Amino acid sequence: MTDLPRNQHIVASGIIAAVGVTVAYISFTQEPADAFIFPRLISSVFAVLAIWTFGKAILGRTKVGNGISGEAMRNMLPGLIVMVVYIFWAAKGLGFYTATTIAFFIMLSLYDPAPHNALKTWAKRIAITAGFMLVMYGLFAQLLNVFTPREVFF
Amino acid sequence: MDFLFYMGDVFTPINFGLLLLGTVGGLILGATPGLSPTMAVALLIPFTFQLEPQQGLILLGAAYTSTVAGGAVSAILLKIPGAPANIATTLDGHTMAAKGEGAKALQLSFLASAVGGLFGVFLLIFLTPVLAQWALAFGPSHLFWLAILGVTVIGTLDSSSVVKGLLSGCIGLWLATIGFDDIMGAQRFIFHPAVSGGINVIPALIGLFAIPQVITMLTKGRTRSGAEVITVKRHPIRLAFVEVIRRKTALTIGTITGSIIGLIPGVGGQIAGLVAYDQSKKFSKESEKFGTGHSEGVIAAESANNAMVGPSLVPLLTLSIPGSPTAAVLLGGLLIHGIFPGPDLFMNYPQVAWTFIDSMLIGQILMCIFGLYIAGLAASVARVPHAVMAAIVLGLAVFGSYSVQNSMGDVYVMASLGLGMYFLERFGFSAAPLVLGLILGPIAEANFIQGSMIANATVGQATYFFTGWLNWFLILIVLASVSYSIWMEIAQRRYTTKDDAVAKEEALS
Numbered sequence: 001m002t003d004l005p006r007n008q009h010i011v012a013s014g015i016i017a018a019v020g021v022t023v024a025y026i027s028f029t030q031e032p033a034d035a036f037i038f039p040r041l042i043s044s045v046f047a048v049l050a051i052w053t054f055g056k057a058i059l060g061r062t063k064v065g066n067g068i069s070g071e072a073m074r075n076m077l078p079g080l081i082v083m084v085v086y087i088f089w090a091a092k093g094l095g096f097y098t099a100t101t102i103a104f105f106i107m108l109s110l111y112d113p114a115p116h117n118a119l120k121t122w123a124k125r126i127a128i129t130a131g132f133m134l135v136m137y138g139l140f141a142q143l144l145n146v147f148t149p150r151e152v153f154f
Numbered sequence: 155m156d157f158l159f160y161m162g163d164v165f166t167p168i169n170f171g172l173l174l175l176g177t178v179g180g181l182i183l184g185a186t187p188g189l190s191p192t193m194a195v196a197l198l199i200p201f202t203f204q205l206e207p208q209q210g211l212i213l214l215g216a217a218y219t220s221t222v223a224g225g226a227v228s229a230i231l232l233k234i235p236g237a238p239a240n241i242a243t244t245l246d247g248h249t250m251a252a253k254g255e256g257a258k259a260l261q262l263s264f265l266a267s268a269v270g271g272l273f274g275v276f277l278l279i280f281l282t283p284v285l286a287q288w289a290l291a292f293g294p295s296h297l298f299w300l301a302i303l304g305v306t307v308i309g310t311l312d313s314s315s316v317v318k319g320l321l322s323g324c325i326g327l328w329l330a331t332i333g334f335d336d337i338m339g340a341q342r343f344i345f346h347p348a349v350s351g352g353i354n355v356i357p358a359l360i361g362l363f364a365i366p367q368v369i370t371m372l373t374k375g376r377t378r379s380g381a382e383v384i385t386v387k388r389h390p391i392r393l394a395f396v397e398v399i400r401r402k403t404a405l406t407i408g409t410i411t412g413s414i415i416g417l418i419p420g421v422g423g424q425i426a427g428l429v430a431y432d433q434s435k436k437f438s439k440e441s442e443k444f445g446t447g448h449s450e451g452v453i454a455a456e457s458a459n460n461a462m463v464g465p466s467l468v469p470l471l472t473l474s475i476p477g478s479p480t481a482a483v484l485l486g487g488l489l490i491h492g493i494f495p496g497p498d499l500f501m502n503y504p505q506v507a508w509t510f511i512d513s514m515l516i517g518q519i520l521m522c523i524f525g526l527y528i529a530g531l532a533a534s535v536a537r538v539p540h541a542v543m544a545a546i547v548l549g550l551a552v553f554g555s556y557s558v559q560n561s562m563g564d565v566y567v568m569a570s571l572g573l574g575m576y577f578l579e580r581f582g583f584s585a586a587p588l589v590l591g592l593i594l595g596p597i598a599e600a601n602f603i604q605g606s607m608i609a610n611a612t613v614g615q616a617t618y619f620f621t622g623w624l625n626w627f628l629i630l631i632v633l634a635s636v637s638y639s640i641w642m643e644i645a646q647r648r649y650t651t652k653d654d655a656v657a658k659e660e661a662l663s
Binding site: 008009010013018020023024026030031032033034036037038039042043045046049050051053056062063064065066067068071072075076080083086087088091092096098103104106108110111112113126128129132136139140143144145146147148149 | 160169203204210214314315317318320321323324327328331334335337340343351366367372373374375376377457540541542544545546548549550552553556557560562565566569572577578581583598599602603606643647
């Protein structure tokens with residue numbers, strides 16, 4: 001194995017090793033000790049395996065995992081940004097149904113292979129979004145009685 | 155014969171309606187590439203909150219059974235396995251469809267699935283009470299080792315790398331310790347208010363299985379699936395029956411292989427299908443025809459991956475140890491209704507347990523009947539563009555995880571774990587051991603603490619946890635699974651080249 005993205009593996013396994021060591025450190029230093037007996041057991045194995053994986057990544061001996069190609073990163077990035085903004089801000093800030101409608105429509109517009117210059121495809125996207133939101137409203141608000149955060153428009 | 159006593163409960167209007175809904179919905183979801191059975195069941199859990207426990211389980215069980223079978227539709231008509239379990243079906247199924255025998259391949263696939271599935275559920279019916287009686291003798295030390303066994307076996311057998319598999323299991327076990335300690339009430343690893351009550355299993359499961367799939371769909375960019383649905387010509391079902399009976403060797407090998415593999419925690423459906431396919435080829439008198447559109451290939455693969463479904467629930471229902479990620483999701487479905495499976499499940503909740511199992515039995519027959527009729531529709535759904543599918547799954551994941559406790563914290567946990575899991579998967583880590591760690595962590599810890607208390611008052615920890623034939627038996631299985639996997643890695647039989655790794659990961663994604 002030489003052609004897997006070695007640097008990516010080093011960074012990824014480095015982060016996991018850092019988490020493993022931090023978890024182990026917290027487990028062995030926090031009080032009351034009795035509450036951390038099991039976490040100590042787990043975190044010891046966690047840290048050892050994470051360091052082992054990090055060592056293998058540095059030596060270029062990682063055998064599995066293809067990392068993320070530049071093309072995949074470029075493709076996913078817009079959607080990822082929409083997803084993060086939708087979940088971590090808009091869902092609460094604008095309300096679930098408003099935020100979901102906007103996020104759904106943007107995602108569809110960004111990734112739908114149909115041409116962007118045809119009016120028909122835009123109408124189709126709007127129809128799909130409206131249909132999906134109707135189903136979601138019917139299922140969650142009417143059937144399951146889920147109370148979502150207050151909407152910005154109503 | 156308790157299962158016969160509760161059989162009537164399956165046919166109450168609501169129960170039967172849910173069974174039909176789960177079966178038809180599962181067939182369509184299963185045919186959709188990227189929607190694995192585990193993810194489908196995880197996304198369905200929020201819809202069971204308003205239902206009675208047995209009704210919720212009927213819906214989830216039907217979805218589990220039929221998503222596995224539904225994956226064959228896209229495998230045969232599109233050459234895209236709907237789920238990893240259907241990889242082996244693609245080998246001969248799609249070739250048959252390309253030769254104009256698509257209807258025959260679908261009929262064989264659903265008939266073989268039904269035979270394998272029925273055998274698997276009967277195994278579940280007759281094995282579960284026996285094992286449940288035996289499990290009553292389990293003490294805290296045994297349950298601790300059993301929980302560790304669950305994580306280790308999945309970590310080693312389900313992953314391409316032993317170390318990364320075990321590491322995934324450790325991450326899951328650590329995540330399970332976040333929140334307040336049950337005994338001392340101490341705070342542990344609470345780095346954000348969203349996790350102050352610990353990590354809720356349902357949003358975690360939704361995130362771990364749904365979000366990586368959403369991102370994987372996004373990485374494909376603005377592309378169409380490109381797969382053409384092969385149109386099918388009519389084929390008399392009677393001839394398919396005759397063919398299945400004529401190919402009894404493949405059917406038997408598939409059914410038995412699937413059942414045995416299903417009983418082993420951590421060994422997934424894709425392995426059952428591939429092993430059965432391989433074994434059928436070895437024992438077939440027409441082995442040279444495998445891969446060229448041979449009916450035995452379809453029968454062996456499909457009977458195996460459905461035969462695995464019933465037995466994979468035996469450890470869950472008897473020992474509360476989920477043997478597979480989907481069983482872990484079903485455990486989550488049981489826990490939200492306040493039902494904790496284990497040896498006394500059949501004593502405390504016989505109606506829930508037996509109605510659920512009976513519904514799986516009837517579900518196999520419904521799956522076979524409906525599968526044959528809605529295959530065309532399911533294949534069309536499978537061609538839904540990635541963009542639409544990704545947006546739908548994301549919306550369902552957000553609403554579903556919020557509805558668990560009406561909490562934004564659960565949505566943040568779902569999204570964070572999902573995003574993290576996507577990147578972990580790209581670097582060779584696997585969701586299955588992580589999920590098992592998350593589910594089995596509290597079981598392992600509770601029994602470890604309880605065992606330690608008993609040990610301190612009696613024989614001491616080392617003696618308590620490391621003596622007795624059952625402790626040793628479980629420890630030996632843990633060691634054997636780790637050793638076997640290490641040996642396999644050293645022997646270079648695993649995915650040691652980039653091509654192998656890419657092929658496996660593409661097939662599973």
